[in-house]
Amino acid sequence: MTVSAKVLNYDLKNVVTPNRLTGLWRMMSGFRWHYLGATLSLGVSATAKTLTYILLRFFVDNYFTPGPKPVPLPVVALGFIVLAAFEGGFSFLSGRLSAQTAEGITRRLRNYLFDHIQHLPFSYHRKTQTGELIQRCTSDVDAVRRFFADQAIGVGRIILLFVINFVAILRLNATLGWISIVVVPLVVATSAIFFRRVSKAYEAFQEQDAVLTTTLQENLTGVRVVKAFARQQYEIEKFERDNQEKFKRGKHLVRMHSLFWPASDILCGAQILVGYYVGAMMVIRDEITIGTFLAYMGLVVWIIWPMRNLGRLIVQTSTGLVSFGRVLEIIRQDREPLDEGDVIPDGNLRGELVFEHVGFQYEDGGKVLEDITFSCSPGQVVALLGSTGSGKTTLVNLLPRFYDCTEGRILLDGIDLRRYPRRYLRKQIGIVEQEPFLFSRTIAENITYGVGRDVPQEEIEAAAKAAAIHDSIITFPNGYHTLVGEKGVTLSGGQKQRVAIARTLLKNPRILILDDSTSSVDTETEAEIREALQRLMENRTTFIIAHRIQSIMDADLILVMDKGRIVQRGTHAELVEQEGIYRQIYEIQTRIEAELEKEIENAS
């Protein structure tokens, strides 16, 4: 049951075709033999079932009338067991093979999607809703799985049963054969119509279920509001309304089922009855033997009853196809190549950066950066000051090539940035965000996340100490092995930031990007973080995104940004001399202290 690496690594990009069925066929690449085997086994199993009835015919015709017995009775008895073993054995084999196919295809699809999504460019992630994407990767993938596991094989099963048993009846007696399929088209048609309507009613039911769940959830999360306004009765009535509606829709579904099944029972019953009558008359007229009649009675059931489920399978197949289409939309997107580029310097970068008339705009319009020109030498600190939306974040996003600039060029150590492979660049650049995203792993794993080598515990602790987070970590229940997130500890913004600092220290990048806004942390930790950051910035070219002046006074170059442009540039000393925004901000600091003094004086 092991799947070869070749099959597992099949490039699913190939399934993107104008025709969905071709796409599905390509999805099966590497599993087609399994699937063929599953289908053949089904055929063998169905044939064995049919043969059981033929054996019954032989048994009745030879052993219930006087005359010579072709084989001893125990052999016939054994025959029933052998046939059942064949039927069961091959049915099991078919189940196994189709499970291998379906689960194998799904596994490959999941792996591919997971990897594909993390390689899609930011421009894709920016315009895609997380929930939507996750739903496609989970429930739509599951619908595709069901297509292969149940529906495709289910339709095949019904068709095989029909063909094999129909042929068998025809061989027994042609008239009986043709008579027994009179209602089949009718059964298939009604079942298709019925299940189409049921699936709509079911959707409506599910929608109401979602409404009810939302009402419940909002009530539970808003319990304080409910209690504070004493709205319990109101809430009960609201829930009751939604609950009642769900009950009504559920009842509607029940009513549809309660009408369809007995109606189709009558239809199939009538068919069987006609068959019985015609067959019985044939036996009485000695046109067929009683054994043939019994075999017919057994076989005809396997032609008619499964047909009732065909409608269900057809409807489910169509929803499976819709899901497949939704998954394809993700696969269709182009990946951002990690290794494309012809410059990989030996050893480390120096970290000299030159921006030449750099501009950027998103595909859907809107200029975010315009005419950005500046340069910095290795190890220098560049600070970006500006309000939200001024383009600071976009500017630093260009460095690891999260986006490529749309105008001008950026030179790193004298070479155009776009000639460096992204993988190389990103390994050389460290990012510490204001409130970094941590994964639901242990703290140690979060610190070593993406470092790309085995890090001994001492080194982790050294980094944590340098980042001023070690002392906090050892107070957690499992120390470094405490899980972060829902099932473990919740870290404060400042703690998360220090974990990210420790991680970046281990990564040891040449270029550093800091999102420095410590407004939400209290004074004590602010000092600690500042110290840790100082340690991190040593000998690295650093870009600081800042909101306040204190953190950037020592920067080698301060760029004041507004609406995507650089409006002022220089060192702190230069900028306070100039008329402009920077000096305004600076002056506010002094004014605040003065006002506070005044107020306190007024009080006393």
Added chain:
Amino acid sequence: MPPDIFEEEEFETKFTGTTFRRILGLLRPHWKIVVAFLIMIAITAGMDSLFTFVTKHIIDDGIMAKNLPALYRLLAIYAGMTVMQSFWVFGFIYSVGVLGERVRYDLRQMMFNHLQELSLSYYSRTPVGWIMSRVTSDSDRVADLITWGLLDITWAATSVISSLIFMLFINWKLALIVLVMVPVLVVVAVEFRKRILKEFRNVRKINSKITGQFNENITGVRVVKALVREDENAREFGVLTGDMYKAAYRAAWLSALFLPTVQLIAAFAISAIAWYGGLQAQVGLLTIGGIQAFVSYVTFMMWPIQDMARIFAEMQHAIASAERIFSLVDAVPDVANREGAFDPGTIKGDIEFDHVTFYYEENVPVLTDFNLKVKRGETIALVGPTGGGKSTIVNLLCRFYEPKEGVIRIGGVDYTRYSLHAIQSRIGVVLQTPHLFSGTIRENLRYGRLDATDAEIEEAAKLAGAHDFIMRFDKGYDEPVGEGGNNLSVGQKQLISLTRAILAKPEIFIMDEATSSVDTLTEALIQRGMERLMRESTSFIIAHRLSTIKRADRILVIEGGKIEEMGTHTELLRKRGKYYALYTRQFRTQMEEAFDPFAEKAPAPAD
């Protein structure tokens, strides 16, 4: 309660009679429908066996006897039975189906109604997700057991018994062979079902891990890319999907083995019947119709047995579900109306905390011997560090919790003598993070006072300064706010929440000021709305904004469950104590924000 109690699926219980009786008790109000569908399903099952018996006679008395009148008569009976059967089928699907929906409805409503009564302490120790699963999936599982499950068991039992009776009637010696097979079949089927169920649970568990991984990798995509962690992530995920493959394959494999195994056991019976029946036939003891009937009965018998197995396997889990449901509806609210609780008509008056002691967990005191007197109409600002006890004071005042020791008096009367409704319907609360319900803006505002007219709503919105932004929406007051108010900004949600409180015309106004900053204009509007409320009612504000603090009649610095400092703004500043430190620090940050030169609006000092 330790969190692992809330872990799903691990909650296995032993079969207990009391729970089972209580589950069946849920059916008591609907006993007529239950009796009706049980009768109908029993008839259906009996008729199924009868069909085979009639077929035997068609063969023996009609065809083999070449007796045409008998054949016609028997076929007519068969036809009549088919029609009748479809009525029974309609009847039981409809009645049990509707009853199933009804029981689900009842269970959900029962839980929801009880949840409204439970105290905040229950909510603080029970995760919302846990409660949600009780109301949604557990209610489904229990309802299924006592409707469809009961139906299937009855059907299966009647089918098996009636077939056995007919078989005994046709040929008792052959029937004995079948009788031996039945228990074997049952044991095998139940064992299979249990294992299959277990495998599928395993699959579900891994599946939720996969979803979690997708979730994390998509939300954290920036970090993944920045750290070039793609290859390692893909490898880790590959291990997970490999596990999934194995688990899902195992589950499918077991399921695929189940039916063939059952069929094979039946085949042994058929084989024995053929052997022994063949011998009997030669001496005329078994007819062709008889052998046909036996083959049909035995082939068919695996379906009811299969069904029985499924229900027995699932029953254990359904009972565990029921126990969780009962644990929810049996939970006793900590805060409830006392005997003789009354509504005084108004709760305007002085408020007094008299030697109040309170803790959420034993030995972790939050308030100890807390004393406070507040005059009617006074505005109290509560300041101090997080965890100092500010929220607890508010919680006690709203009677979300009651003092462990000591008394809280409103208008000189111990407030536990009032009904909960009397207090809570006269309190207006604005929470730090405003909570909105799906629906329109109007519906959310009306939450404050259900009988408010549209004009009153609009008036309140104007007072709170919410009217202008509401009118800017296409549908104005009828604009949907989205799930949890997602269509609105934080500032807008705060204004809605404030309007709601104004509309409630509270006698006591409580506000937990939001820490998150909103734009200056919204800030000013919020201040104006608050002022109005503070003028008209006794107010308690957990304050962060300097302007609010300064406007209060009295400022309380709460730390370690005690009042550390108390007085007016000037008095406290002069003291140069805790308040002074707190104020100066807050002043600096707030000013820096206010003077943000990048802000669109011209900077204005906060006060």
